[in-house]
Amino acid sequence: MSKVPVFCGRDCGGDACPLLAEVEGGKVLQITHNPAAGPYVRGCAKGFDLAHFHDSPERIKTPLLRTGPRGSGEFAPISWDEALDRVHRGLVNCRALHGDASILCLSSAGSTGALHNTERLTRRYLNFSGGCTVLDASYSSAAASYALKRAFGGDYGRSGFDAATMAKSSFIVLWGANVLEARLGAELPARLAEARRRGVPVLSIDPRRTRTLAALGAEWLPIYPGTDVALMYALLFQLHRDGRIDRRYVEARAAGFGELLDFVTGASDGTPKTPEWAAAICGVRAETIVGLARRWADAEPTMLIPGYSIQRTESGEEAARLCVALQLATGNFGIPGGSTGSLNNRLPAPRVGSIGEGDGSRNAHVPIVRWADAILEGPPNYPSRIRAIYSAGGNFLNQGADIAKNRRAFAALDFAVCHELFMTPTACWCDIVLPAASPLQKEDIGIPWAGNYLLYKPQALPRGDGERSDYEIFAALAERAGLRGAFTEGRSESQWIDAFLEASEVGDIETFKREGIYFGADQERAGLADFAADPGAFPLGTASGKVELEDRRWTAWKGAPGGEAFLLVTPKRMDRVHSQGGDYPRAVRENRLEINVEDAAALGLAAGDLALIESVTGKTTAEVALSGSIVRGVVSLPEGSWFAEPSAGGEGALPAGASNALTSTEGTLESRSCVMHGVAVTVRKA
Ligand SMILES: Nc1nc2c(c(=O)[nH]1)N[C@H]1C(S)=C(S)[C@@H](COP(=O)(O)OP(=O)(O)OC[C@H]3O[C@@H](n4cnc5c(=O)[nH]c(N)nc54)[C@H](O)[C@@H]3O)O[C@H]1N2
Numbered sequence: 001m002s003k004v005p006v007f008c009g010r011d012c013g014g015d016a017c018p019l020l021a022e023v024e025g026g027k028v029l030q031i032t033h034n035p036a037a038g039p040y041v042r043g044c045a046k047g048f049d050l051a052h053f054h055d056s057p058e059r060i061k062t063p064l065l066r067t068g069p070r071g072s073g074e075f076a077p078i079s080w081d082e083a084l085d086r087v088h089r090g091l092v093n094c095r096a097l098h099g100d101a102s103i104l105c106l107s108s109a110g111s112t113g114a115l116h117n118t119e120r121l122t123r124r125y126l127n128f129s130g131g132c133t134v135l136d137a138s139y140s141s142a143a144a145s146y147a148l149k150r151a152f153g154g155d156y157g158r159s160g161f162d163a164a165t166m167a168k169s170s171f172i173v174l175w176g177a178n179v180l181e182a183r184l185g186a187e188l189p190a191r192l193a194e195a196r197r198r199g200v201p202v203l204s205i206d207p208r209r210t211r212t213l214a215a216l217g218a219e220w221l222p223i224y225p226g227t228d229v230a231l232m233y234a235l236l237f238q239l240h241r242d243g244r245i246d247r248r249y250v251e252a253r254a255a256g257f258g259e260l261l262d263f264v265t266g267a268s269d270g271t272p273k274t275p276e277w278a279a280a281i282c283g284v285r286a287e288t289i290v291g292l293a294r295r296w297a298d299a300e301p302t303m304l305i306p307g308y309s310i311q312r313t314e315s316g317e318e319a320a321r322l323c324v325a326l327q328l329a330t331g332n333f334g335i336p337g338g339s340t341g342s343l344n345n346r347l348p349a350p351r352v353g354s355i356g357e358g359d360g361s362r363n364a365h366v367p368i369v370r371w372a373d374a375i376l377e378g379p380p381n382y383p384s385r386i387r388a389i390y391s392a393g394g395n396f397l398n399q400g401a402d403i404a405k406n407r408r409a410f411a412a413l414d415f416a417v418c419h420e421l422f423m424t425p426t427a428c429w430c431d432i433v434l435p436a437a438s439p440l441q442k443e444d445i446g447i448p449w450a451g452n453y454l455l456y457k458p459q460a461l462p463r464g465d466g467e468r469s470d471y472e473i474f475a476a477l478a479e480r481a482g483l484r485g486a487f488t489e490g491r492s493e494s495q496w497i498d499a500f501l502e503a504s505e506v507g508d509i510e511t512f513k514r515e516g517i518y519f520g521a522d523q524e525r526a527g528l529a530d531f532a533a534d535p536g537a538f539p540l541g542t543a544s545g546k547v548e549l550e551d552r553r554w555t556a557w558k559g560a561p562g563g564e565a566f567l568l569v570t571p572k573r574m575d576r577v578h579s580q581g582g583d584y585p586r587a588v589r590e591n592r593l594e595i596n597v598e599d600a601a602a603l604g605l606a607a608g609d610l611a612l613i614e615s616v617t618g619k620t621t622a623e624v625a626l627s628g629s630i631v632r633g634v635v636s637l638p639e640g641s642w643f644a645e646p647s648a649g650g651e652g653a654l655p656a657g658a659s660n661a662l663t664s665t666e667g668t669l670e671s672r673s674c675v676m677h678g679v680a681v682t683v684r685k686a
């Protein structure tokens with residue numbers, strides 16, 4: 001029996017969790033915490049369960065060719081050679097007939113890592129063979145990136161914080177951040193627990209009383225989804241009314257704060273954003289808002305940890321911008337134990353090489369939330385006429401907004417191919433499905449979302465003929481195009497890893513490979529601390545050298561639910577990475593609708609009933625789960641249920657528990673970012 005370091009490299013907010021696998025006879029017997037990582041950086045149950053994911057009997061173990069209608073789930077096994085020849089020919093034909101931009105790269109972060117990065121590898125292959133249409137930004141954080149890049153300019157990439165700085169916090173605000181369930185880094189949970197042991201109060205602003213809140217013994221501030229900006233304005237109003245804003249301090253660090261304050265006080269539009277005004281919109285009592293403003297200003301310092309949820313709403317850009325304004329207004333910006341209000345993953349990881357995407361300068365671009373519209377509409381609304389899809393490590397038919405539209409888009413294609421481990425809805429709608437190797441079958445370097453460390457994993461288990469790494473698949477396709485040398489640069493997978501390490505800051509590579517973790521020197525970075533301490537000496541990479549809070553507002557909140565309508569949230573599940581879980585029993589996989597007990601009673605719904613949920617976009621059914629931990633007027637249907645089982649497949653089948661049957665591809669006003677929370681729906685017995 002040998003013990004080797006491993007990590008998942010899946011897209012669940014850690015990306016790099018230090019695990020240790022016990023391997024014997026070509027099997028992983030057990031996965032535990034890697035002690036070399038120390039007590040703080042830790043994996044979760046999904047990682048400890050990685051061997052089951054790998055061993056699942058549901059894994060696709062041979063290349064597949066579609067034999068029935070798209071979406072029917074009817075496939076026949078074919079050889080690797082035939083599959084790769086068909087993919088090559090399909091793409092070559094598409095390029096010849098419709099141009100390079102007729103191929104859409106629909107890959108996602110199914111696998112992350114320095115080498116086995118599904119999105120980067122797909123782009124590399126498509127870029128080397130002529131180019132394609134790519135998706136801009138991400139479902140994750142497009143609105144925040146948009147707003148924060150404007151606020152911080154070139155310094156957006158160093159505006160986060162290391163979790164260890166929480167040791168200096170006196171008050172921690174989790175704003176739509178459910179970090180023990182929807183992980184935002186492998187170190188936050190242990191650091192938060194430690195802060196609680198020191199007696200530091202933690203407040204969770206969330207429409208749901210989450211397990212994070214319960215586990216930490218945090219206070220709950222319930223709020224309607226998509227209305228956070230109203231509460232943020234009112235906090236700024238109250239801070240101003242209490243004389244708690246040091247204008248000289250703020251104006252030395254921010255441009256445009258005066259205009260923001262004029263809006264908040266009502267000087268510019270006649271509506272003071274008082275706590276009473278906000279209470280009617282966000283459902284938080286005025287006294288509570290007044291109290292929170294005072295606590296925020298009194299604590300030295302207050303750490304604001306925004307989740308990504310609050311920017312996956314109609315006012316997403318504004319919520320991101322106001323987080324920054326709040327930290328500036330309260331003097332907590334850029335100090336250890338405080339935060340800039342930016343996303344926590346905005347600090348560099350240790351220097352290390354990674355696979356390049358090649359030259360993408362000829363590519364056409366589409367906002368991610370609009371990919372199905374781009375297929376269905378084409379020019380002049382979108383830059384290219386898309387006829388083919390290449391997808392590796394993504395299940396966008398299910399995970400993108402508006403599943404019905406996504407199915408129509410797939411149905412309209414000439415050709416679609418994906419690499420998958422499981423027969424997902426997206427795979428079901430492809431022409432060719434290529435079986436991908438699991439995380440345990442790939443050597444790689446893990447680069448975390450948040451944290452100053454790197455992980456290493458050797459290939460823990462061999463690959464059979466039934467699965468290939470995404471890299472191998474692309475290399476074989478490149479070979480068919482006469483591009484193998486260009487794609488591989490003559491390197492094997494292992495040689496790439498060595499090259500990345502040579503280009504890295506890791507001194508003792510042997511120890512790194514053996515222990516599986518390397519820590520960068522400074523573990524307590526407070527983003528933009530230099531600028532915050534001395535803005536004159538360390539100006540930001542913006543036009544003014546300061547944080548830019550432009551005089552514009554991106555407010556489009558729906559406000560309190562009215563009449564028959566509920567506001568839907570579609571959060572992450574603790575036990576799943578997005579829609580993954582093809583290895584779970586269906587009953588576990590299918591999400592239930594969480595609804596407040598009193599709302600359910602008013603609708604005549606009992607636990608276990610089937611509810612019909614409808615939005616302007618579409619409808620879905622889900623089993624009812626009664627809850628005392630969700631705000632009245634709000635319902636929660638987690639993301640990730642597959643919209644239909646492969647066998648139930650085709651058109652007409654009503655999606656079961658699929659939240660994206662209800663979401664729209666419209667996107668937020670300014671940056672066209674997805675809106676996955678605060679969606680107006682009606683609920684009744686099916
Ligand atoms: N277990 C697990 N963890 C993950 C992932 C996963 O798939 N599984 N995915 C990772 C990825 S890719 C990402 S981008 C991040 C996303 O991380 P987040 O976007 O932060 O995660 P969500 O679960 O969508 O939302 C977090 C919390 O916000 C609450 N919420 C929803 N809407 C609102 C709102 O309008 N206002 C407020 N105040 N709260 C709201 C929800 O009830 C939920 O408890 O998570 C990462 N972590």
Ligand SMILES: Nc1nc2c(c(=O)[nH]1)N[C@H]1C(S)=C(S)[C@@H](COP(=O)(O)OP(=O)(O)OC[C@H]3O[C@@H](n4cnc5c(=O)[nH]c(N)nc54)[C@H](O)[C@@H]3O)O[C@H]1N2
Pocket residue numbers: 011108109110111118139140141312392393394395396399400419420421422424436437438439470570571572577578579580638639640659660663676
């Ligand atoms: N309603 C709603 N929808 C959402 C969200 C939400 O909050 N609510 N969140 C959004 C967010 S933040 C995100 S990031 C997206 C995520 O959307 P996706 O990226 O589509 O998420 P996954 O379901 O994780 O799909 C990844 C797929 O990759 C496969 N895979 C795993 N490892 C490998 C590998 O090594 N190689 C290959 N080829 N495949 C592999 C998995 O089996 C899985 O099917 O979803 C978005 N959709």
Ligand SMILES: [Mo]
Pocket residue numbers: 139140141
């Ligand atoms: Mo994400």
